Amino acid sequence: MRTFTRRTAKKFALAGAVTAAGLLLAACGTDDGMSGMGHEGTSASSSASAPVSPSGSASGSASASGSASAEAAAPGAFNGADVMFAQMMIPHHEQALEMAKLADGRAEDPEVKKLVAAIEGAQDPEIRKMQAWLKGWGKPESAGAGHGSGGGSGHGMAGMMSEKDMKDLAAVKGAAFDRKFAELMIAHHDGAVAMAKDEQKNGRNASAKKLADDVVRTQSTEIAELRKILDRL
Template sequence: MSDHPNARKLAFHGAGAVTAVVVAGLLLSGCGTAPEPDAAAKPSASSSDRAFNDADVAFAQAMIPHHQQALEMARLADGRAEDAGVKKIVADVEKAQDPEIRTMRSWLKAWGKPEAPEGSAASGGHGGHGGGGEGAGSMAGMMSEQDMKALAALRGKAFDRKFAELMIAHHEGAVEMAEAERKNGRDATARKLADDVVRTQSAEITELKKILGRF
């Protein structure tokens, strides 16, 4: 029966059909690999969540109260500041730093970390202006309670002068903290914010020094 011409023809067509099915399967499996780059891209968010270290956490935990104090200083300018340059710095601080606080809080939440380090004074504000000393640590440039009270008691040019002096020291502390993050941090987004802090606050330090030069 195997020698019958029709049998040989059926066997040939049967083998051809099997080959066609195999080839089609290979083509389909090859096509099925196309979406893989998209699928691989999706875990990037979760992987970036893991790509942080202690320096990133310390940066966010310290910079949040640091920014909060800068906003407190800016609010004191309402009804007290006279110099147009000071008023512009105040507006820039409020525009930049409030959103940055929300951003850093979102990082800490995603990382499963508290907003303030355990055992720390969550309110901050101690360490004296000028920062940078060992006692100030990551809170470099923070104003003391006495500094804030003295600033609040001033008006007009006296306020503008004191505000510029204190904000220069405050910004210098922020730049110091941001430079440490750029050097030691791992999270790309945190390091990008640190770049922004260094750039914008260094420029504001230059403007504040020009303001002092007018007195």
């Protein structure tokens, strides 16, 4: 009876060792498979060195910065209309910011001041976004001759203020500034909306077309508000 018990115990111990070894090998095989997997656009070594979450997906600043770079470069196909939209809208936005800066110490109407803040808050980030797109596309920020405020070519930017317009705006204060600002900014916004509608129609890049949608919606609303301001001034 003692011999049988000892033999049985040995069999159970041996079986347990074999099972444990099998589980260990299976676990090692799973780890090797995971370490060999890499994310698209990321080397295997960087994936292996990145922290791994309990779900097995790589995490950390490397993957976060990769996502940010992809967004900045406006991923996806693009065409000449997308490039032209960014190249022309950047100086158009920059002039709107110059007009908004003139409101400091000159604007009197609270609604005008509110719109100035909205313009500054929206258009400065949009400029940086379009600059990043052009860099990612390998295109120059400037569209070259024929795209200035003079509008000498068919691609001239509608709504751009002349040097005289800017000087006249800087020369007035109070209610006179509010009226002049509203009149000029309506014309300026009209030009931006026209450019954005052209991008909606002819552009290809999803990010650029999304920005065009935002410009049409936001600046059309601001045009309506500026007209209401003019009606009561």
